[in-house]
Each structure stands twice: as structure tokens, then as C-alpha cells.
Amino acid sequence: MSSLKEEELINTLPKDGPSLEEIKKYLDKYNDEFIVIKCGGSVLIDPNLFNIFIQDVAVLKKLGLSPIIVHGGGKRINNKLSELNIKSTFIKGLRVTDNKTIGIVEDVLIEFNKEIINALKDLSCGAKGITPKEYNVISVKQENEDLGFVGTPNKIKTNVLNEIIKANQVPVVAPLGINEKRQTFNINADTAAGAIAKELKARRLLIISDVEGVLDKNKKLITEINSKKAKEMINNNIISGGMIPKINNCLDVASNGVKGVVIIDGRKPHSILFELFSDKGAGTLIREWKI
Secondary structure: HHHHHHHHHHHHOOOOOOOOOHHHHHHHHHHOOOEEEEEOOHHHHOOOHHHHHHHHHHHHHHHHOEEEEEOOOOOOOHHHHOEEEEEEEEEOOOEEEOHHHHHHHHHHHHHHHHHHHHHHHHHHOOOOEEEEOOOOOOOEOOHHHHHHHHHEEEEEEEHHHHHHHHOOOOEEEEOEEEOOOOOOOEEOOOHHHHHHHHHHHOOEEEEEEEEOOOOOOOOOOOOOOEEEHHHHHHHOOOOOHHHHHHHHHHHHOOOOOOOEEEEEOOOOOOOHHHHHHHHOOOOEEEEOOOO
């Protein structure tokens, strides 16, 4: 439970976020629990949404929660590669990353990582960057040779994450890892966040995206879905295209010790706070189906 007094709590919360009553109702639920937050670069590229995201993470920290950020950066990478007249090729949604591209990807992600850390520090919220250059926590194996330097996590150093959290700081993880030869690899940010959430047995994995959530056949938002129903919707082509790998990653995480995975519409202000501290939530909660 947060040690903040009620008056401090009121001053901490954004006026257009959940009410004090809602916050108090749900606060104990997340006591001593990890909340892994993956935020896509498509959301964070908007300055207003970026600032709201930073504010929400700082609020979680002040409330006594243990947030861990894993950020994307695809749009920034695309923009940088376009500036350099380097064309990207994708295989099943993953960027083919050659020797030249991996250096650019790493530079862009590390720069973005520092922006997030500095923005949190501006709100008096301590943060520590996790990249291959410093405090790397993700060991990888190569996804496949056709993709080049694209990796799949095979080990997460949770002790490093725990030390940062015990020091009252927010770990900010770039989706990069290294192999046994100390070579840097690009990682799909959803996959990186899922691997960390599974290893920590996090209470929640929040995937902040630029979609509303999972939609039914009438394009209406589904607020909660179990793994059995989600697989049926994939088989019936209700969930299709780029949502299929995203949902499959969510199902994998939900079946490996994480109590709930939520796809959240990051275009809505304070969606993180509304998801954790309100009855209505802010997207689609995905849980493992149990008989």
C-alpha cells in the first residue's frame, strides 16, 4: 500500500484520470507486484501522448507500484533509415537487420531510451536505462538467418531489474539484447516485454498500442477475453493480420505465470491509470482459459 496520505494522493493524481475512490479501491491489488508496460513507438512519437505516458508512470511509482517500461521505436527507426536512404524489408512483421542497420537501430533506441529517462527524472521519478551498452538484461539467440541481427530472448537477468527497483528507480528497457559473442540484436518489443513479464511473474503486462483493443465481428471492443475464445477468433479470421502475432504473444505470456495481459489504447489520455484503477479498464484484458 502506498505510504502517501490522502492529501498527497490527491495532489499526485491527474485531474482527468481515475477518481481518488477508484484508485483506493484497486491500490492494494498491486502491492508488491510488477507491472510491465510495453509502449509502442507509434504512440510515444506524439509529444502530448508521450508526456501523458511519462506522467502515468511517475504516478504509478509514487503510488508504490513497481513499473518496468519496455519501449518500441519502430517509427523513429523508419524515419532515420529514410533520412539515410536505407530501405527496410520486413518478414512476418520483423525488420530484416543487416550489419549496417543494427548500428542505426541501436543508436535510435538508445537515444529514445535516454529521452524517456530524462522525462521521468523531470517529474522526480528515478529511472535507469537498460541497453546493451549499460545494464543489459536480455540474452538472445538469433531468430533466423534471413532476418539478420534479429534475436529472440533466451535469458532475462531478473537480478539486475530487482536491484534497480529496490533502488526506487524505474527500469527503462530498450528492445535490444546480446548473444554469447557480445553481438547486439534487435528484438520485437512485444516479445521483449513478454519475456520480462514471464520471468518476473508480473501481475500485469500492459501493451500500449494505437489500436482500441480486440474487436468482435461487429468491430465492438471486447473488454475481456480468455485464451480459448481468442484462438477461436483467430481461426474464424475475426482476429487477423498484424493482430495475430500480437495476440499469440499475449496468449503465451498469459499461460506462463502472468495473471493478465492487456492491449490498451494509448491514444486515450491516462489509459494506463484507467486500466489499473477503474472498473471499465482501457482496452482488452487477456487471461488464460481455465477449465
